Amino acid sequence: MSSPTPHHAGSGEAAPSRPRHFIEEIVEADNASKKWGAWRPEEIKPGAAQVPGAPRVHTRFPPEPNGYLHIGHAKSIGLNYGLARAHGGKFNLRFDDTNPTKEEQEYVDAIKADVKWLGADWEGPHGGGLFFASDYFEQMFAFAEELIRKGKAYVCDLSPEEVSARRGKPGVPATSPFRDRPAEESLRLIREMRDGKHPDASRSVRAKIDLASPNFNLRDPVMYRILHEAHHNTGTKWCIYPMYDWAHGLEDSLEGITHSICTLEFEDHRPLYHWFIDAINEGRTEDSSGPWGKRIHHPQQIEFAKGRPTYTLLSKRNLLKMVQDRVVSGWDDPRMPTISGLRRRGYTASALAAFWEDAGVTKVESWIDVGRLENALRTELNRTAPRRMAVLRPLKVTIENYPEGQSEELDAVNNPEDPAAGTRKVPFGRTLYIEREDFMENPPKKFFRLSPGAEVRLRYAYFIRCTSVVKDPASGEVTELRATYDPATRGGDAPDGRKVKATLHWVSAEHAVRAEVRLFDRLFKAERPGEASGNYMDDLNPDSIEVVAARLEPSLGSAEAGQIFQFERLGYFNADRDAAPGTPVFNRTVTLKDTWAKVAGKD
RNA sequence: UGGGGAUUGGUGUAACGGUAGCACGACUGACUCUGGAUCAGUUAGUAAAGGUUCAAAUCCUUUAUCCCCAGCCA
Numbered sequence: 001m002s003s004p005t006p007h008h009a010g011s012g013e014a015a016p017s018r019p020r021h022f023i024e025e026i027v028e029a030d031n032a033s034k035k036w037g038a039w040r041p042e043e044i045k046p047g048a049a050q051v052p053g054a055p056r057v058h059t060r061f062p063p064e065p066n067g068y069l070h071i072g073h074a075k076s077i078g079l080n081y082g083l084a085r086a087h088g089g090k091f092n093l094r095f096d097d098t099n100p101t102k103e104e105q106e107y108v109d110a111i112k113a114d115v116k117w118l119g120a121d122w123e124g125p126h127g128g129g130l131f132f133a134s135d136y137f138e139q140m141f142a143f144a145e146e147l148i149r150k151g152k153a154y155v156c157d158l159s160p161e162e163v164s165a166r167r168g169k170p171g172v173p174a175t176s177p178f179r180d181r182p183a184e185e186s187l188r189l190i191r192e193m194r195d196g197k198h199p200d201a202s203r204s205v206r207a208k209i210d211l212a213s214p215n216f217n218l219r220d221p222v223m224y225r226i227l228h229e230a231h232h233n234t235g236t237k238w239c240i241y242p243m244y245d246w247a248h249g250l251e252d253s254l255e256g257i258t259h260s261i262c263t264l265e266f267e268d269h270r271p272l273y274h275w276f277i278d279a280i281n282e283g284r285t286e287d288s289s290g291p292w293g294k295r296i297h298h299p300q301q302i303e304f305a306k307g308r309p310t311y312t313l314l315s316k317r318n319l320l321k322m323v324q325d326r327v328v329s330g331w332d333d334p335r336m337p338t339i340s341g342l343r344r345r346g347y348t349a350s351a352l353a354a355f356w357e358d359a360g361v362t363k364v365e366s367w368i369d370v371g372r373l374e375n376a377l378r379t380e381l382n383r384t385a386p387r388r389m390a391v392l393r394p395l396k397v398t399i400e401n402y403p404e405g406q407s408e409e410l411d412a413v414n415n416p417e418d419p420a421a422g423t424r425k426v427p428f429g430r431t432l433y434i435e436r437e438d439f440m441e442n443p444p445k446k447f448f449r450l451s452p453g454a455e456v457r458l459r460y461a462y463f464i465r466c467t468s469v470v471k472d473p474a475s476g477e478v479t480e481l482r483a484t485y486d487p488a489t490r491g492g493d494a495p496d497g498r499k500v501k502a503t504l505h506w507v508s509a510e511h512a513v514r515a516e517v518r519l520f521d522r523l524f525k526a527e528r529p530g531e532a533s534g535n536y537m538d539d540l541n542p543d544s545i546e547v548v549a550a551r552l553e554p555s556l557g558s559a560e561a562g563q564i565f566q567f568e569r570l571g572y573f574n575a576d577r578d579a580a581p582g583t584p585v586f587n588r589t590v591t592l593k594d595t596w597a598k599v600a601g602k603d
Numbered sequence: 604u605g606g607g608g609a610u611u612g613g614u615g616u617a618a619c620g621g622u623a624g625c626a627c628g629a630c631u632g633a634c635u636c637u638g639g640a641u642c643a644g645u646u647a648g649u650a651a652a653g654g655u656u657c658a659a660a661u662c663c664u665u666u667a668u669c670c671c672c673a674g675c676c677a
Contacts, residue, residue, distance in 0.1 A: 099677075
């Protein structure tokens with residue numbers, strides 16, 4: 001039994017300990033049959049992991065830069081990068097930037113940062129490189145002209161509305177009066193379109209496939225639309241832009257992608273993927289003899305199911321709307337399911353990879369209990385996160401028999417799961433803070449914590465016993481506890497062997513650092529946002545954030561943004577960039593499991 | 604409606620004609636200076652109906668349910 005090795009964007013070289021999923025089986029079968037040939041020495045960059053003669057495996061992650069990446073994308077990135085890594089192959093990051101109306105440089109930059117953070121290094125030993133669909137516009141245009149010459153594409157003068165009206169129905173074919181336009185005329189028009197002679201949407205280039213196909217994607221799909229719009233990469237050079245179906249297979253082909261992995265909704269686009277490449281290859285030959293030249297590479301498209309964590313929303317469109325409507329503070333709001341939001345919340349790349357590894361790769365669309373995501377994080381952080389003490393909702397405790405003005409330093413273990421993490425000193429004094437919910441004046445039966453007359457341990461410090469309760473006379477609220485301590489229990493053990501049932505975390509009032517701590521709850525209160533209500537906004541959780549003024553042990557005063565700690569008995573907390581000098585800000589990533597909450601909740 | 608997919612415990616997933624298994628959760632208990640962690644145990648499933656076969660989650664037929672497509676989005 002091997003302990004789980006750290007995961008980053010897909011598992012490592014070693015064969016996974018779980019059964020292979022269907023895509024791994026396809027890749028392995030392809031490798032066995034040498035379907036994609038072998039790496040040639042000239043394809044291998046210095047320091048790269050490919051081995052000459054080994055089977056080619058080349059994957060890619062092709063986001064459109066129209067928003068930020070979210071946890072769903074992490075699945076695809078892990079799958080694609082993991083496949084390349086596990087088989088000595090290459091991985092490309094490619095921006096599918098074919099629609100300038102939605103795309104922005106900001107998104108390109110953010111996506112690059114997120115993919116890198118996730119560990120899918122397109123420049124490392126498995127890196128195939130960074131690419132943009134827009135870099136291929138010229139080549140694509142040449143291919144389009146070729147299809148027109150071959151009688152497989154034409155310029156259509158129908159407006160979008162007319163195309164839609166003429167699309168036909170199941171059993172009723174679509175129509176276009178321009179289908180049989182002479183190639184010479186289409187060639188002239190596509191040139192004019194490119195040269196800006198025609199207004200937006202006045203014409204389009206269409207593939208001549210099958211107007212009667214039951215698969216509507218094949219009813220002469222549009223290849224180019226006219227769009228007089230600046231592009232983040234090509235500026236104003238182009239005013240016609242290729243459609244996804246036309247562009248995507250060519251991008252894969254040009255890059256030598258072997259396995260073009262996408263999600264289920266593209267299944268009925270697969271015939272198109274093949275049609276376009278086959279159409280280009282018609283008349284082409286392996287040795288480039290003949291009028292059309294050398295055949296182009298023909299990758300394989302494979303579809304897998306997205307997964308959705310419960311209580312989260314994963315549509316780019318709606319995430320964008322929440323950002324625009326200020327429902328959240330931005331794309332990286334710690335409540336967002338975006339990669340940048342999760343990172344700020346305190347999630348690690350390896351926990352995200354472990355989560356998706358756990359969820360598996362299939363063709364079944366499913367909701368995955370968000371608790372599994374939290375568990376993936378807890379499992380990792382339990383091993384790695386340094387422990388600290390912090391009191392979220394302070395209740396003052398005065399140790400009556402501890403001398404005034406005195407203080408001392410006690411040894412605290414940094415991580416009981418990792419002896420190498422060592423110990424630290426924690427100051428103790430006469431006045432302390434404990435967690436408000438660790439005291440009850442009239443405790444129910446199974447409440448082990450502090451109550452009048454009860455004795456508990458202060459972690460790494462002393463046993464204390466509550467002697468009296470001070471209340472605000474007006475409100476009746478408990479404002480302070482008086483207690484006595486047993487000096488013989490220093491460090492937390494009683495020489496006489498007596499036991500206590502609870503150990504509480506605490507901070508010294510004199511030494512504690514004040515901090516803002518943000519407690520997050522799920523953004524949506526419905527398990528499947530929008531599904532029952534029809535509108536995801538109706539399912540927003542109004543209490544998804546609570547800010548408390550906490551007191552932290554002094555060592556936390558110097559925490560740097562991005563450092564993750566376990567606050568003992570509370571959960572994992574990530575230092576946020578909003579910190580001001582001397583007053584840290586922490587985000588609660590996830591709580592610890594809380595058996596007591598469950599017991600108490602039953603009453 | 605036409606086309607394309609899917610259906611195994613509460614959840615996710617495996618079994619590729621031959622013992623329905625794993626993980627998470629839930630529940631018990633042990634242990635514990637975190638009501639955490641850890642350890643031991645319990646729990647519960649092949650969408651339905653027919654058929655083929657010595658043998659069916661798996662093959663065949665029919666049915667049911669769910670998802671996707673019918674953008675000049677990707």
